[in-house]
Amino acid sequence: MKDIVLRALEESIRVKERFIKENMEGLLTVAQRLATCFAAGYKLLIFGNGGSAADAQHIAAEFVNRFTVERKPLPALALTTDTSILTSIANDYSFDEVFSKQIKALGRKDDIAWGISTSGNSKNVLLAVETARKMGLYTLGLTGCNGGKLSHCCDLALIVDSQATPRIQETHIIVGHILCDLVDRILFPESFMAT
Numbered sequence: 001m002k003d004i005v006l007r008a009l010e011e012s013i014r015v016k017e018r019f020i021k022e023n024m025e026g027l028l029t030v031a032q033r034l035a036t037c038f039a040a041g042y043k044l045l046i047f048g049n050g051g052s053a054a055d056a057q058h059i060a061a062e063f064v065n066r067f068t069v070e071r072k073p074l075p076a077l078a079l080t081t082d083t084s085i086l087t088s089i090a091n092d093y094s095f096d097e098v099f100s101k102q103i104k105a106l107g108r109k110d111d112i113a114w115g116i117s118t119s120g121n122s123k124n125v126l127l128a129v130e131t132a133r134k135m136g137l138y139t140l141g142l143t144g145c146n147g148g149k150l151s152h153c154c155d156l157a158l159i160v161d162s163q164a165t166p167r168i169q170e171t172h173i174i175v176g177h178i179l180c181d182l183v184d185r186i187l188f189p190e191s192f193m194a195t
Contacts, residue, residue, distance in 0.1 A: 008166075015160060015167040016174055023158050027175070030140060030156060031182035037112050037138070038063075039187060043075035045107055045137075047099040047128055048116030051169045053080035055116055059176040067180040069191035074183070077106065079128075099128035109136035117141070118168045120148020120159075129154050142175060144168030 020027075034044065044063065046056035056078040063076035079102045080086070089098045103113060113132035115125040120143035129139045130153060141147075141154035144162055151157035160171040185192055 011164070012167055012170050015162045015164075016171050019158075019160050019171050019175075022161065026156060026158050027178060028182070030158065031179050031186060033138060033140075033156075034112060034179060034183045035186040037110065038074045038183070040110065042108070042111045043077060044112045044114060045077055045079055045103060045132075046114045046116065047079040047102075048125060049080075049122050051165075052116035052118060052122075052125075052172070053078070055169070055172050055176060056080050056114075058173065059114075059180070062176065062180045063183075067177075067184055069184055069188060071184060071188040071191055074187075079103075079106075096123045096127055099124050100131040103128050103131045103135065103137070107132055107135055107137050111137045112140060113137045114140040114142065115150060115154065116143075116172060117148065117150050118144045118165050118172075120145060120150035120157075122150075126150060126153060142172055144171075 037044065046060050048056050057080055060076040060078040063074040079099050085102065086098050089101050107113060113129060115129045117125045126149055129141065129150065132139050139154035141150040141157040143150045143157060144160040147157055147159040151159055158175060160168045162168050
């Protein structure tokens with residue numbers, strides 16, 4: 001059993017290290033884009049299914065509440081949390097539209113739409129990203145495997161080079177934390193002077 005634990009840890013570390021090496025410039029670009037978005041009074045809309053839905057909620061909470069330093073709340077919204085909206089859209093239209101209809105209602109030009117999909121092929125995430133692009137939102141994809149269709153339809157895709165869903169999800173949450181940290185450092189450098 002110990003070897004299973006150690007193998008999982010080693011694999012997780014290896015996937016994360018490879019991701020950072022392959023996506024450093026992309027991470028820095030996204031951090032600057034998010035900071036510019038927030039500074040200009042625009043918002044972040046995040047969405048995904050299953051574990052990716054939980055990641056969307058987690059990341060939105062870090063921006064709205066705080067990450068590691070005291071600072072003003074930043075406008076981020078997970079489109080995965082309102083069960084009445086999700087179930088009414090799924091019931092009246094299609095589950096494929098649960099995020100795109102929310103983008104239409106809540107998104108505006110120059111907001112950021114951030115779709116998370118471990119496979120890169122979730123239909124509702126793809127439709128939301130396509131809708132966001134048509135509306136003039138900047139679109140970000142966070143995915144795994146080979147990037148799937150998501151990597152081809154968004155403005156910038158960060159792809160975890162792994163076929164293992166747990167390793168992809170573990171990397172996704174560190175990406176969220178890194179981006180929260182970088183955005184805070186860009187927007188609130190004074191909060192880090194004492195640390």
